[in-house]
Amino acid sequence: MAAGIAIALFAGSGIAVAAVSSASAHTPAINSDCTGVHVQAWDYNDTVVNTVSVTITGGNPDGSDRVENRTFGATFDEWFYFADPSIAWSFSAQIDAPDGTNGTEWDYGWSDTTKGCSTPDIGVTATQCMHKGDLATVTATISPLDPSHAYTVRLTGTNGYDSGDQPVQTTSYAWPDLDPGFEYTATLTDTTSGLSDSDTVLAIGCPEDPVFDITLTQCTLDGPAEGFVNVTASGLVPGRNYVLSLISAAGGAPTDTPFVAAGPSYSTSFSANPGGTYTVSILDVSDNTSKLSNPVTLLPCPVRFSVDVTGVSCTSTNGVPNGSISWNTTTLVPGRSYTLTVVQNATAPGDPTPTVYTTALTPATSSTWSDTLTAFPAGSYTVAITDTTTPGGPQSSTIVQLLGCPTQVEVSIDPAQCSVPGGSASITASVTGITPYRQYVITLLENGVVAPVADNPQPPQGRVDSNPIVVTWNNLKPGVSYRVLVVDQALPDIKAAADITLKDCPGNPGVFLTQPQCTVLTVSTITVGVNKLIVGETYTVTVTKTSDGSPVTGVPAQTITATQPSASLQFTDLPVGTNYTITVANATKTLTASGTIQLILCDLPTLAYTGASTMTPTMAGLGFLQFGLVLVGISLVRRRSGAREV
Incomplete structure (x- = not known):
């Protein structure tokens, strides 16, 4: 009956209980909950050694069974706690008392598997500050608690706030009057099982002006x-x-x-x-x-733009530079920023390139931008407009060459006169005193009008950097007047000219041959007359055989240096009975003339003979013979006394 009463006492408590009869006053009790095994014994014989053994399956940290052994006398009361009360555990407990019948009469054992303890659950919220100076309240919401367990709740904050442990058995708890803007952590602890839970909330700060x-x-x-x-x-x-x-x-x-x-x-x-x-x-x-x-x-997107740049070179004749640079663009984007720079380019590698002018539109108010800069000296310049709204913007640049101030030029002419009949002449003009890179127009005038020289190389136009400028015109007309006119293109009032009248072409010389009388001698003389000579020219007169053009042995060519338009000469000792060609040519063989003549051998009279007589010549025949000898003598005398005209 006593054992039944003991079991009834623990019914409905969630605790597993085992008890034995109280006969002979031995009263054991073994119970368990989610936290551990509770072993109790009363009224045992304290004159013997009583023992308690508890085995918890897998209860050691390494997973092996945990075995606990105890000895006691009259009473025993001890809890054997599980390592983790949140999980289920299997156990067995044994109480041994050796003083009973057969030493086992008062022994008692119990085995069971527990359920894990419920982990407490807590969640927290915080009121949000709506106005500066307001305080916050943190409220904890707690899951239903086990009435058989004891609990505490505690709130800590990142600002150092600590409420301390507060006992709780309700499902909510609040902490008012907290500083907003900090995090608060509420911790709920089951002091019976040792299990706990926590939650953190930010007590949002009061609004600020962003x-x-x-x-x-x-x-x-x-x-x-x-x-x-x-x-x-x-x-x-x-x-x-x-x-x-x-x-x-x-x-x-x-x-x-x-x-x-x-x-x-x-x-x-x-x-x-x-x-x-x-x-x-x-x-x-x-x-x-x-x-x-x-x-x-946000600005409009950039676009690629173009700029018209114009350079006007110096027009000053007093040496003071007055060159100008003008620019104009109509494709800018209003609202974007642009910068214009003028950089003087280097004249040689390594020379500095200074920026001589800069201006900007920050920002542009229209799509058009134009201006003119003055007083620029001669030189090469780069004019650039860059979109500087953001790095790497588009750019348009142009190189402008400004020329030096104008100077008075001079022109000289060197003619090449016509040298052959029907030929042409040429003139070479040298223009000096030019300003490098200025633009000049060079024109040839023929009898006051532009010469028709379309087939000839044209003179250089535009920028010229050579000094002097040399121009040659070919195929010009002999005997005609020409003018070379040079004009500064930018300043037409600055000009120079040179005039020349070309000579007529020379003519071929004339040859006049005097035909001598027939002769009974073996050699004879040719008299040559030449006219239409050019004074100062040297001519060569040659005699050749007409039949094959070969020279006559022993008869050399003769030269004439003309001091007047006509001259005469003789060739002697020419064998008779032959045709001869006499040729006159100047030194370049461009002026020539020729003539042909035959030296004739006279027929002698025939003496009459009768039969085969060998009579001596008659007196009449001797007379004819003597007359012929006289003619020969006279001819020799005239040949030796003949004059040569040069």
Whole structure:
């Protein structure tokens, strides 16, 4: 009956209980819950050694069985706790008393498997500060507790707040009047099982006035046709809900970016159309307050533009440079910034290239930009306009050459006269005193009008850097007057000219041969007359055999240096009975003339004979013979006394 009463005492307690009869006053009790095994014994014989043995399956850290052995006398009371009360454990417990019948009468054992203890559960919330100066309240929500266990709750904060352990058996607990803006952690502990749970909440700080930092990413020449509005909002309260919005001045729905502040600042970028004006707003969702930024404008995208650059060289005749550079463009993008620079180019490798002028439009208010700069000295310049709105913007550049101030030029002519009948002449003009790189127009006039020299090389036009300028015209007309005219193209009043009348072409000489009488001698003389000679020219007169053009042995060529238009000479000792060609030629053989003559042998009279008589010649025959000898003698005398005209 006593054992039945003992079991009834523990019924419904969630504790496993075993008990034996109280006969002879031996009362054992073995019970367990989720935390461990409780072994008790009363009224045992203290004159013997009683023992308790408890085995917990897998109870050691290495997974082996945990075995606990104890000895006792009259009473025993001890808890054997599980390593982790949150899980189920299997155990066996044995109480041995040796004083019974057969030594086992009062022995008692019990085995069971427990259920793990329920882990306590806690969650916390915090009120959100709506106005500066408000305090926060943290409230813990606790899961239903085991009435047989004891519990405590404790709140700590990152600001150093500590409530200490507070006993609790309810399903909620609150801590009022806390400083907002800090994290608070509530810990619920089952002091019976040792199990605990915790939760952390941010007591969101009071609202602050945010600050905007806005930068713009303008679109680039070769990139996508879009810009970006980059926003950094600072002065935020961690944990508060915000919405950043981009609002276009052109209308339409704003672009929203909601977020929860994880720190005091937040950054994002909005894609936006170039050329638009935008405002950024930030909304504090909790108190529905918002703030607007100042308007910002994305510039239109850059375009490739062209610039017309014109250089006007010096026109001053007093040596003071007055060159100018003008530019004009109509393709700029209003709102973008541009810079113009004029750089003097190096005249030799390694020379400096100074920037001699710079100006800017920041920004351009129209698509047109033009101006003129004056007083530039001679030189080469690079004029460049660059879109400087963002690095790497497009650029247009032009090189301009400004020439030196004009000077008076001079012209001289060197003719090459006609040297052959029916030929042509040429003239070479040298232009000196030019200014390097200035532009000159060189023209040949024939009898006052532009000469028809289309088939000849044209004189250099435009920029000339050689001094002097040398120009030659060929195939000109002999006996005609020519003028070479040089004009400064920029200043036509600065000019120079030279005139010349070309000589007529020379003619071929004339040859006149005097035909001598026939002769009975073996040699004879040819008299040559020459006219149409050019005074100062040297001519060669030769005699050759007409039949084959071969020279006559012993008869050399003769020369004439003309001092007047005509001359005469003789060739002697020419064998008779032959045709001869007499040729006259100047030194270059461009002027020639020739004639042909035959030296005739006279027929002698025939003496009459009768039969085969060998009579001596008659007196009449001797007379004819003597007369012929006289003629020969006279001829020899005339030959030796003949004069040669030169």
